[in-house]
Amino acid sequence: MLDFDQAQAQLAAAVTPPNITETCALHEAEGRVLAQTLFATLDLPPADNSAMDGYAVRHADYTSGKALPVQQRCFAGDMPQPLLPGQAIRLFTGSLIPEGADTVVMQEDTTEADDAVLINSLPQLGAHVRYRGEDVAAGAQLFAKGTVLRAAQIAVLASQGYAEVPVYPRLRVGVLTTGDELVTPGAPRGESQIYNSNGPMLAALARGLGTQVVRVEHAMDTAESLAAAFDTLLGDCDVVLTVGGVSVGEKDLVKPAIEARGGQLDLWRVRMKPGKPVALAHAEGKPIVCLPGNPVSAYVVFAMLVTPLLRTMQGRSDILPPTLHGRLVTERAFKETREEFLRVQAEFDAENLPLLRPYAQQGSGVISSLPWATGLARIPVATGAEQGSVVRYYDLSHWLA
Numbered sequence: 076m077l078d079f080d081q082a083q084a085q086l087a088a089a090v091t092p093p094n095i096t097e098t099c100a101l102h103e104a105e106g107r108v109l110a111q112t113l114f115a116t117l118d119l120p121p122a123d124n125s126a127m128d129g130y131a132v133r134h135a136d137y138t139s140g141k142a143l144p145v146q147q148r149c150f151a152g153d154m155p156q157p158l159l160p161g162q163a164i165r166l167f168t169g170s171l172i173p174e175g176a177d178t179v180v181m182q183e184d185t186t187e188a189d190d191a192v193l194i195n196s197l198p199q200l201g202a203h204v205r206y207r208g209e210d211v212a213a214g215a216q217l218f219a220k221g222t223v224l225r226a227a228q229i230a231v232l233a234s235q236g237y238a239e240v241p242v243y244p245r246l247r248v249g250v251l252t253t254g255d256e257l258v259t260p261g262a263p264r265g266e267s268q269i270y271n272s273n274g275p276m277l278a279a280l281a282r283g284l285g286t287q288v289v290r291v292e293h294a295m296d297t298a299e300s301l302a303a304a305f306d307t308l309l310g311d312c313d314v315v316l317t318v319g320g321v322s323v324g325e326k327d328l329v330k331p332a333i334e335a336r337g338g339q340l341d342l343w344r345v346r347m348k349p350g351k352p353v354a355l356a357h358a359e360g361k362p363i364v365c366l367p368g369n370p371v372s373a374y375v376v377f378a379m380l381v382t383p384l385l386r387t388m389q390g391r392s393d394i395l396p397p398t399l400h401g402r403l404v405t406e407r408a409f410k411e412t413r414e415e416f417l418r419v420q421a422e423f424d425a426e427n428l429p430l431l432r433p434y435a436q437q438g439s440g441v442i443s444s445l446p447w448a449t450g451l452a453r454i455p456v457a458t459g460a461e462q463g464s465v466v467r468y469y470d471l472s473h474w475l476a
């Protein structure tokens with residue numbers, strides 16, 4: 076059985092980033108991955124401009140009690156005139172600073188009458204001026220290849236005039252659920268059957284990472300049904316996630332089905348709880364990750380082992396999200412022969428380590444623990460953990476993104 080950290084590294088290293096680049100309109104680029112490093116095409120802001128509604132003045136022209144004639148009303152988008160000595164130009168937030176002006180006086184600190192403005196309180200030299208290039212300098216690196224484009228990155232790229240961006244193709248993911256006991260939600264359910272929750276769950280998890288889930292298939296526990304599903308999935312997808320049927324039972328037929336079509340098993344069983352029977356294989360040049368059927372096991376394996384593999388295939392640079400540390404709040408001690416991942420809720424305060432409270436039922440079939448948990452607490456196999464132990468915390472908002 077493979078050590079957890081080795082397995083995590085092995086899955087990410089088993090695949091490669093894409094070698095194809097395509098162009099995507101910026102307004103559709105949310106969640107896409109940059110395929111080239113991008114640089115600033117212009118200074119931002121492109122010209123000195125006002126941070127306030129007010130008046131542009133030359134600081135040295137101020138004399139207490141003496142109104143300055145208003146030379147021009149210059150709105151955002153207008154070109155200002157050069158400021159004449161001893162005058163003021165009325166301007167607004169975003170108006171360009173006139174040549175010769177060095178300071179903006181907020182309108183609240185002025186009184187305007189008869190086309191002249193009286194300054195009641197003079198700010199410091201240079202006040203309320205946003206200088207050309209103070210935000211971004213032309214030529215500076217904006218984002219490195221491998222960056223996921225979210226609203227913040229899209230804002231910067233739009234401000235730089237990018238209408239389209241070079242991105243990697245969206246990763247095409249296929250999901251295969253297996254098991255004779257499963258029925259599709261909405262279909263009639265026999266007494267011995269359960270609804271298939273792993274299919275919709277894995278599809279949503281994969282989409283949450285920004286991949287395209289092109290197929291969600293179900294196979295019965297027969298070699299024929301599995302072979303037909305693999306035909307479809309390996310034909311249409313870049314990577315296949317199977318779930319169930321990878322343990323040691325008599326109907327655990329997924330691994331044999333992969334081997335029957337000439338595929339190879341690269342890894343089977345990891346020293347982790349839940350998730351032990353996870354397998355990595357490849358067939359027809361495509362990676363296949365076989366997740367254990369228990370819903371919690373599938374969820375935890377997806378977060379901890381599958382996401383680094385998918386991020387690598389997406390061409391992302393953030394393969395392993397950061398982990399935090401937290402303090403366990405528990406009435407019982409945990410000690411296993413496998414690295415254990417508990418579903419916990421984290422509570423943050425300003426000064427201390429986060430407090431991590433485990434869900435009462437940690438069984439790998441307890442689906443209700445999934446929406447409840449904010450993250451996973453890792454209990455080291457070497458030491459175990461108890462009330463007050465400081466353990467590693469995997470925040471799911473990072474690990475599932």
Ligand SMILES: Nc1nc2c(c(=O)[nH]1)N[C@H]1C(S)=C(S)[C@@H](COP(=O)(O)OP(=O)(O)OC[C@H]3O[C@@H](n4cnc5c(N)ncnc54)[C@H](O)[C@@H]3O)O[C@H]1N2
Nearest residue numbers: 252271272273274319320321322327351367368369370372
């Ligand atoms: N004798 C042993 N038995 C088991 C071992 C073992 O080492 N020796 N490992 C256990 C562990 S750990 C896990 S995890 C499970 C994983 O087994 P499989 O991956 O073969 O999964 P299944 O047997 O097909 O299903 C397990 C469980 O999950 C339910 N399931 C499966 N698919 C779905 C789905 N799409 N939606 C909802 N629920 C699903 C299934 O009904 C079973 O209850 O094996 C242990 N056994």
Ligand code: MOO
Nearest residue numbers: 349350351372439
């Ligand atoms: O992975 Mo299994 O869930 O350890 O129960």
